[in-house]
Amino acid sequence: MADLSIDLAGIRSPNPFWLASAPPTNSGYQVMRAFAAGWGGAVWKTLALEPIVNVTSRFGGLNAGALRMVGMNNIELITDRPLDENLREIAECKAAYPDRAIVVSLMTECTQASWHELIRRCEEVKLDGFELNFGCPHGMSERGQGAAVGQDPELIEMVTRWAKEAAHVPVIVKLTPNVTDVRYAARAAAKGGADAISLINTINSLIGVDLDTWLPIPHVDGKSSHGGYCGPAVKPIALNMVGACAKDDQVGIPISGIGGISDWRDAVEFMLMGSTSVQVCTAVMHHGFRIVGDMIDGLNNYLDARGVKSVRELVGKTVPRFVDWNDLNLDYKIVARIDPETCIRCNKCYIACEDAAHQCIDRPADPKLAPVVDEEHCVGCNLCQMVCPVVDCIEMVRVDAGETVHTWREKLTSVPS
Amino acid sequence: MAFPSVGLGPPIAKRLSPLDVQIEANRCLSCYDAPCIRACPTSIDVPRFIGRIATGDLLGSAQTIMDANPVGASCARVCPTSQLCEGACVYNADENPIRIGDLQRYATDWAIRENVRLFEPGPPTGKRVAVIGAGPAGLAAARELARLGHAVTIFERDEAAGGLDTYGIVPFRLPAEIALWEAEQVRALGVEIRTGVAVGETISAESVLAEYDAVVIAVGMGNVPRLGIEGEDAAGVWDALDFIRIAKMGGDVGVLGDNVAIIGGGNTAIDAATCSRRLGVRSVTMYYRRGAERMTAYDFEIEFAQVEGVEFRTYVLPKRIVVRDGRVAGLEVISTDPAGTARPLIGTERVVAADTVILAIGQTRHTALLDAFGVTHDINGIALVDEQMRTNRPNVFAAGDCMFTPGGVDAMVVEAAQRGKIAAYSADASLRAEVR
Numbered sequence: 001m002a003d004l005s006i007d008l009a010g011i012r013s014p015n016p017f018w019l020a021s022a023p024p025t026n027s028g029y030q031v032m033r034a035f036a037a038g039w040g041g042a043v044w045k046t047l048a049l050e051p052i053v054n055v056t057s058r059f060g061g062l063n064a065g066a067l068r069m070v071g072m073n074n075i076e077l078i079t080d081r082p083l084d085e086n087l088r089e090i091a092e093c094k095a096a097y098p099d100r101a102i103v104v105s106l107m108t109e110c111t112q113a114s115w116h117e118l119i120r121r122c123e124e125v126k127l128d129g130f131e132l133n134f135g136c137p138h139g140m141s142e143r144g145q146g147a148a149v150g151q152d153p154e155l156i157e158m159v160t161r162w163a164k165e166a167a168h169v170p171v172i173v174k175l176t177p178n179v180t181d182v183r184y185a186a187r188a189a190a191k192g193g194a195d196a197i198s199l200i201n202t203i204n205s206l207i208g209v210d211l212d213t214w215l216p217i218p219h220v221d222g223k224s225s226h227g228g229y230c231g232p233a234v235k236p237i238a239l240n241m242v243g244a245c246a247k248d249d250q251v252g253i254p255i256s257g258i259g260g261i262s263d264w265r266d267a268v269e270f271m272l273m274g275s276t277s278v279q280v281c282t283a284v285m286h287h288g289f290r291i292v293g294d295m296i297d298g299l300n301n302y303l304d305a306r307g308v309k310s311v312r313e314l315v316g317k318t319v320p321r322f323v324d325w326n327d328l329n330l331d332y333k334i335v336a337r338i339d340p341e342t343c344i345r346c347n348k349c350y351i352a353c354e355d356a357a358h359q360c361i362d363r364p365a366d367p368k369l370a371p372v373v374d375e376e377h378c379v380g381c382n383l384c385q386m387v388c389p390v391v392d393c394i395e396m397v398r399v400d401a402g403e404t405v406h407t408w409r410e411k412l413t414s415v416p417s
Numbered sequence: 418m419a420f421p422s423v424g425l426g427p428p429i430a431k432r433l434s435p436l437d438v439q440i441e442a443n444r445c446l447s448c449y450d451a452p453c454i455r456a457c458p459t460s461i462d463v464p465r466f467i468g469r470i471a472t473g474d475l476l477g478s479a480q481t482i483m484d485a486n487p488v489g490a491s492c493a494r495v496c497p498t499s500q501l502c503e504g505a506c507v508y509n510a511d512e513n514p515i516r517i518g519d520l521q522r523y524a525t526d527w528a529i530r531e532n533v534r535l536f537e538p539g540p541p542t543g544k545r546v547a548v549i550g551a552g553p554a555g556l557a558a559a560r561e562l563a564r565l566g567h568a569v570t571i572f573e574r575d576e577a578a579g580g581l582d583t584y585g586i587v588p589f590r591l592p593a594e595i596a597l598w599e600a601e602q603v604r605a606l607g608v609e610i611r612t613g614v615a616v617g618e619t620i621s622a623e624s625v626l627a628e629y630d631a632v633v634i635a636v637g638m639g640n641v642p643r644l645g646i647e648g649e650d651a652a653g654v655w656d657a658l659d660f661i662r663i664a665k666m667g668g669d670v671g672v673l674g675d676n677v678a679i680i681g682g683g684n685t686a687i688d689a690a691t692c693s694r695r696l697g698v699r700s701v702t703m704y705y706r707r708g709a710e711r712m713t714a715y716d717f718e719i720e721f722a723q724v725e726g727v728e729f730r731t732y733v734l735p736k737r738i739v740v741r742d743g744r745v746a747g748l749e750v751i752s753t754d755p756a757g758t759a760r761p762l763i764g765t766e767r768v769v770a771a772d773t774v775i776l777a778i779g780q781t782r783h784t785a786l787l788d789a790f791g792v793t794h795d796i797n798g799i800a801l802v803d804e805q806m807r808t809n810r811p812n813v814f815a816a817g818d819c820m821f822t823p824g825g826v827d828a829m830v831v832e833a834a835q836r837g838k839i840a841a842y843s844a845d846a847s848l849r850a851e852v853r
Contacts, residue, residue: 065471066439348447350449
């Protein structure tokens, strides 16, 4: 049994699986259920000094074929319940589950006094940390909060500093992906004294338009506004941003990874790219709190199978491999090989290569025979392997000698100036 | 025309639920040069019609199906899909092919329900084409000829179009309304369907040849031939096709008794057997002269009959129908050589219980009609055509059961439709060559 416990900038939890600040952490009832199911921590749905008013309806789902909710967006705002009520429930949850991490997400107007007051009132109950919501891209940003702060490095640094002035527990800064280069925001948080960063918050989005009514989805009495996009479809965007922050020397603080994490595999990827804890929302909104049991067991079995004693050993292990394009070896060559035994003759690889890649898969005249790769012309792009419905039918095989390394950076520097 | 809607119990095909449709349509891999297309005699672009279901374009889906197969709604119910498209599906590696037939039914059911118009006639060529027979081959030929701009008249002996699809397949497998809708689709293109007109009887072959620029003969086959045994004229002896026709139209088949004996091993024999069961007969037994593996009925039809409570006796020949007071009172049978030669084994005769005997041992040929058109045929009355469905007579073509080999795998509705299409394209090419 591997050690799954983690410590994110002093915030400890028995496993790395936290609920993200979102609808599943809206109430003590929900967080109690989540902890009973095994969640290691919860970031409470964003608190403010005064509750806001939410609209009906709020969510929209992106389906891919028969797969539901590969992406989702929402126009729900922060908590619409009074601060005192939330704080009382936080205290009850912490008392019932003292070993779990309760991090409280915060948002308020951009004044020092306001931030100090909010933090002071929250610290009247026992909690493990704060997460500053600089990411919410809809609604609150129109009031100068949320992503309106997160898109301005100077504001990030200033507000982070205010929070740190008041807080007695670690402060995590949650970043918005709705920026050109997230590292500037991350550096500002670090400069402001943040103990950790969490990313990504949701991405600006419009989930769809109704073909019958021509109304945007979801609509509120015939109108909609852009929402925050999340779910499995955003994972690659999140992973890239986590990796970018993890390898940036000027950031240098721990990371809580967020963005489309749905199972233990996603969690491992985020940890390898530099996340100490991972936060989950959409998968719970889709399947309920019970998925954490599969995440804990899957992670544990994975670590045990590899002989890894502690989940902490995963953190950042892939980051050194995440480099600039200029540093990639131009001599490395792989080609596709199709296993005729497991091939089911769907010809997906053939047409993908023919129409969209390099025309280097040939079909024998007899349609009962498997397609064959013209290895001389194959560029090793992986497309055929990606479209193949059969697991492990197409293998990418290394064909260069593996003895030389040449990069574009070398070419750049070798040119006499 | 109004056609009695007689179901004889619940339909065989399970209707896909909206959830099934969503899962199944999205499960299709959309293979390139898909084996399901290759396995379909009419080359329906299966991945395309399924993909259109998945995106909610049911009109486009129905057009894709019906474009390739003018009787695609009937075929969605009667095709032996496990031997055709579904048998070829790449998912067969896991024995879990896409339910292509059910999806095809879903799309065509939508077209029937919405009463949409799928196709338009082509620009008029001024040429007139006669099609003899409004079964699958005739409808397919007429539909394509009309889309190519020819003025088409179908001569149909029966009161309604559709041929065996309308009259000869049990309603719980293929309701008449499906085949009649397909005929209406053809009529809507401007094709005149003259029902109740038997060429060779009501009007002469000569007059058809004189009046039309081309003729497509798609007359199918005739009644079940006689067995040539004692007692065959007794009351209670049926031609299976007559029996199915009357039952399907809601007519009175009279008293069948407790025991019905079916003679034959094809799909029509199965239909007569299951139809008898659904009419309330206690004991229905099929007698076949060779082993079960030689039966021409599809495996799924045989399984269905077993589920419906039909019993099977193989290696048995009927020898004599026992008659009492002019009515069937039993059936004398004799066992045959277990090697499968169908040679009777003397001394094995016995009488089995039978109150009704239904014969389903094949169909006669319309040899006289072929002769009237001057179309050469083989000794069995099968019209001789080349690959383009051309007969020996210029501008006379033949398609469907009238040119199929008996008992062959090609005697399918879908194959008849394809031959009808080919005959139409041949006729079109020939007529256009004349214009030049």
